[in-house]
Amino acid sequence: MAVPQRISFITLGARDLPRLRAFYAAWGWEELPGGEEDFAQYQAGGVRMALYPVELLGGEAAPGQAPPPPGGWNGITLAVNVGTAADVDAVHRAALAAGAVLISAPVRREWGGRSGYVADPEGNRWEIAWLPGLVLPPE
Structure with a gap:
């Protein structure tokens, strides 16, 4: 198996x-x-x-x-994909308004999409991304 x-x-x-x-x-x-x-x-x-x-x-x-040091990056990212490139900016702003820490502002990526990064209060990295052609499941 x-x-x-x-x-x-x-x-x-x-x-x-x-x-x-x-x-x-x-x-x-x-x-x-x-x-x-x-x-x-x-x-x-x-x-x-x-x-x-x-x-x-x-x-x-x-x-x-020992666990990774506090506040440092652990080498893992999580992602929230959204439906449009414009949604990346709106969701990125919402994440920051909720208390996320700015890692990088949204930009157009060489792979054709758009994304930016934030961190939660313990340093876990979240990519807010739009990937052309990705079909998102219903919420």
């Missing part, structure tokens, strides 16, 4: 889970029922995203290893 070609769940290790929870609420994301003090989850299209304390997540996924 091969590994299924899909991503089902993304879990972000949180240093300050209440702060991240408030940040994603300010983005307009609705938390799914069943959350606890140390766990929150959101339906993001066909993928579920969770927030979980970084030390507990590290105990499962990286036993004996």
Whole structure:
């Protein structure tokens, strides 16, 4: 049997889970029922995203290893794709208004689309992007 070609769940290790929870609420994301003090989850299209304390997540996924330093980039980006190039700018502004940190303003990319980057309060990088030809699932 091969590994299924899909991503089902993304879990972000949180240093300050209440702060991240408030940040994603300010983005307009609705938390799914069943959350606890140390766990929150959101339906993001066909993928579920969770927030979980970084030390507990590290105990499962990286036993004996230190987490990445606070505020530094961990080498991973997440993306929210939108329907038009103009939507990139509007959603990028909305993310900043919700408390995201500017990483790079939206620009036309060499691959033909448009995107810009923001970071959540713990440094997780989010690309706000439009990719020509990408068919987005219904919300």
